[in-house]
Amino acid sequence: MRDEIRDRCRVCAAPLAVAARGRPPLYCSRSCQARAYRRRAGERGGREAAVTPAGEPAAGGAGEGRRRQIAEAVWRIAAQRGLEAASMREVAAEAGVSLRVVQYHFGSKHGLLVSALHLLHEENDRRARARMAVLPDPADLRAVLGAVLNEFLPLDEQRRSALRVFVAYYVRSLTDPALAEVFLHASQPVEQLVAGLIAQAGAAPGTDPGREADLLVSGVTGLGMDVLHGRRTLADVRTTLDYHLDRILPAR
Known part of the structure; x- marks a missing residue:
């Protein structure tokens, strides 16, 4: 039973490819890895909010600003080249961020x-x-x-x-x-x-x-x-x- 659980993605439970070397993978895709990161970030944010004094908003402006930055890149690409050109990599390049950052904030192209x-x-x-x-x-x-x-x-x-x-x-x-x-x-x-x-x-x-x-x-x-x-x-x-x-x- 322990081996069966270890051989499945921790997010979607899809079967994992067997690693040829090194540590075995924990996720089936970068998308699931990004979802796991967001989940952990949300849990950390909840713990921080629990100890934030009443009336003091938790810091979240940076994340919203980054999401807006990436969305604006989508708009520019769609206006200039059409929505089909707005791949995750193209959007990341247009926004001036890494592909991992785009995946972290949005999970998937859709x-x-x-x-x-x-x-x-x-x-x-x-x-x-x-x-x-x-x-x-x-x-x-x-x-x-x-x-x-x-x-x-x-x-x-x-x-x-x-x-x-x-x-x-x-x-x-x-x-x-x-x-x-x-x-x-x-x-x-x-x-x-x-x-x-x-x-x-x-x-x-x-x-x-x-x-x-x-x-x-x-x-x-x-x-x-x-x-x-x-x-x-x-x-x-x-x-x-x-x-x-x-x-x-x-x-x-």
Whole structure:
């Protein structure tokens, strides 16, 4: 029984290859080795938290910063060369860290891609809120609605890159259920936000804010992709967007 246990991976219990020389292996792969390291680090963190005085947060900023550094490398590769080029080794090289560091923080390529997409959502939401916070007149709901929709257009290098990354992820998500879950929010928060702004701003009689929100969000996303391809100009897209907003929110 002792030999049987020793010949299996300590993480996933998969059979281990017999070592030709030296000490026998403990893990079946680098991924399992990284998972074991993370597990031990978590246990150490729990013990340290138990003796941390109340009100003093445990140190975790360095780890989050490193995860962000690696995720940004994924974004750059996806924007420039597509998501297929974002191998663990390529991401490590782009981030300026070792492959072992990437494995330690994310475990596998799939875990890395899913986590990087979550972080991209958070980053874009943070930037969008910061831009809307400096609108000349936040009470102008038409202007706020336009600002929300503008986040889907490649108006600057950051939004252009983010849109390219999202397109790369979207294509991948069509055959990857885990990535699809990140896109397929049942609550549709953006559509709900747009619908609420339309309703508050005083839509034209007979207007269904929910239906109009679906059309606007889907339409402006597609128009943004057309701009990336060079099929349309930003000026043309903004004219189209103003046309629909004038139809939905007629001047009083």
